[in-house]
Amino acid sequence: MKKILLKNATIINEGTRTEADLLIDGNRISKIGKDLSDPAAEVIDIKGKFLLPGIIDDQVHFREPGLTHKGDIATESKAAVAGGITTYMEQPNTQPQTTTIDLLEKKFGLASGRSYANYSFLFGGTNDNLEELKRLDKNACSGVKLFLGSSTGNMLVDNEEVIEKIFRNTEMVISAHCEDESTIRRNLEIYTAKFGDDIPVKYHPVIRSEEACYLSSSRAIALAKSTGARLHVFHLSTGKETSLFRNDIPLQDKKITAEVCIHHLWFSDADYDSKGTLIKWNPAVKTSRDRDQLWDALLDDRIDIVATDHAPHTLDEKKNPYTKAPSGGPLVQHALPAMVQKSREGKISFEQIVQKMCHNPAILFQLKERGYVREGFFADLVVVDPEKSWRVEPGNLYYKCGWSPFEGVQFDSAVTHTFVNGSLVYNEGKFSDERPGQRLTFNR
Known part of the structure; x- marks a missing residue:
């Protein structure tokens, strides 16, 4: 199972900001802590960026x-x-x-x-x-x-x-x-x-x-x-x-x-x-x-x-x-x-x-093990660069319909990475070939 180590994150979760590393093991968040290391993990340094639940x-x-x-x-x-x-x-x-x-x-x-x-x-x-x-x-x-x-x-x-x-x-x-x-x-x-x-x-x-x-x-x-x-x-x-x-x-x-x-x-x-x-x-x-x-x-x-x-x-x-x-x-x-x-x-x-x-x-909706940055939860995560400006234009839209009511708007921050069930599906404008989305389960 693939491991990914996110280093130097500013984790925003449950009302707090925490400077820490986060280890993804397979489709789960394995560890959150300071100075984590794992020789088998791919390392992605996200210093200066915010790490949120998906x-x-x-x-x-x-x-x-x-x-x-x-x-x-x-x-x-x-x-x-x-x-x-x-x-x-x-x-x-x-x-x-x-x-x-x-x-x-x-x-x-x-x-x-x-x-x-x-x-x-x-x-x-x-x-x-x-x-x-x-x-x-x-x-x-x-x-x-x-x-x-x-x-x-x-x-x-x-x-x-x-x-x-x-x-x-x-x-x-x-x-x-x-x-x-x-x-x-x-x-x-x-x-x-x-x-x-x-x-x-x-x-x-x-x-x-x-x-x-x-x-x-x-x-x-x-x-x-x-x-x-x-x-x-x-x-x-x-x-x-x-x-x-x-x-x-x-x-x-x-x-x-x-x-x-x-x-x-x-x-x-x-x-x-x-x-x-x-x-x-x-x-x-x-x-x-x-x-x-x-x-x-x-x-x-x-x-x-x-x-x-x-x-x-x-x-x-x-x-x-x-x-x-x-x-x-x-x-x-x-x-x-x-x-x-x-x-x-x-x-x-x-x-x-x-x-x-x-x-x-x-x-x-009583979702099972999603919605938080917690050890043991599914690794649904998003990385935001708070200082990356970009303008919404037809050439950077992914909607099939090809337009947006936000065209012409400049945003001063950007999503840089998105993980779904531990898979890096979006990375700086590039998409994975994987389609890792799963059917939701519930705590009801």
């Missing part, structure tokens, strides 16, 4: 099966490891949708031997697959996904009786996209009557409004409280919603948790004029005040996780008029650099980044 992204859309002209498991996991993401949880709105146990297992088969990063998939709840969901083993996958507002793919769950039964009949984390569909439809009718299909994209956050988000998320949270369900609200986009979440108990004791995505922390409605439909997401990027309030909630622990909602579409698709342009964009390669940039600006500490992007996803 990033865990709890929400991505890699588009396989059925939509692979946008992206696939191989291409998007490759982009992910270039961005320091070693583990991802992929969403069920593919073609076919992941709404049966058989289709779930087929998806795991597609990832086996092809994924650069570790993987699990969410099982999609629908208006008519409750009995199938009841059969799903709690350790089979990362959780259940409910679209309580329409999104890419037709998986809207709008039967209130079914929603309550789902909440009552699973022990797994229920991750929910919360937007009230009837509110959105009313708003869309108003703007379609005025503009036709070519609605100016600046009205996107008016159509997919604060009201639509808050109404849906507050209703889901009330139902979770009444049923005792374990609810995780994906991609908060409004400041108003942050009042619904608690920060007075440890994450492991929370029954209701929240996530915010990179784009809602970076962009605001002021960017629609320059970015157009490239920053059209569901839920919508909203005001700078919303963005500031999301940051406040992230930093005071009402929001638990930072993720990407990576959702690639082709440029041709995104260039369609408003009503036909799909929502979503590619983000996995740039999520960690974007957060580190905010750290350099004094917005968030490196330790908090690790908490929100590594430790907390592992806690929330």
Whole structure:
């Protein structure tokens, strides 16, 4: 089994910074300590660089099966490891949708031997697959996904009786996209009557409004409280919603948790004029005040996780008029650099980044032996050079769709190495031939 010795690391883990060496033996972290040596190990000196647990992204859309002209498991996991993401949880709105146990297992088969990063998939709840969901083993996958507002793919769950039964009949984390569909439809009718299909994209956050988000998320949270369900609200986009979440108990004791995505922390409605439909997401990027309030909630622990909602579409698709342009964009390669940039600006500490992007996803989804730099844990690790500047350009993108909403942005730090299960899959712009990603296991 291969050994790799990382020398002179600044390890950021569990709220501390430690100067130490780290020995990888096979797929595990073998030793952490001062002045380590091993004659059988390949030595990599990372003096001056930060060593973090690999990033865990709890929400991505890699588009396989059925939509692979946008992206696939191989291409998007490759982009992910270039961005320091070693583990991802992929969403069920593919073609076919992941709404049966058989289709779930087929998806795991597609990832086996092809994924650069570790993987699990969410099982999609629908208006008519409750009995199938009841059969799903709690350790089979990362959780259940409910679209309580329409999104890419037709998986809207709008039967209130079914929603309550789902909440009552699973022990797994229920991750929910919360937007009230009837509110959105009313708003869309108003703007379609005025503009036709070519609605100016600046009205996107008016159509997919604060009201639509808050109404849906507050209703889901009330139902979770009444049923005792374990609810995780994906991609908060409004400041108003942050009042619904608690920060007075440890994450492991929370029954209701929240996530915010990179784009809602970076962009605001002021960017629609320059970015157009490239920053059209569901839920919508909203005001700078919303963005500031999301940051406040992230930093005071009402929001638990930072993720990407990576959702690639082709440029041709995104260039369609408003009503036909799909929502979503590619983000996995740039999520960690974007957060580190905010750290350099004094917005968030490196330790908090690790908490929100590594430790907390592992806690929330009860991942087995991942999410930390600990002896005996899987060697999922990322090295960041805090002084390596680079500009996002088409020539350094790894997304299959070939574009990024961050094009033209200069980041002042860079991911230099990414290890997945002890394998150096990304090294200074070069990729290993190995695809060492493994199916996630859980402590449930």
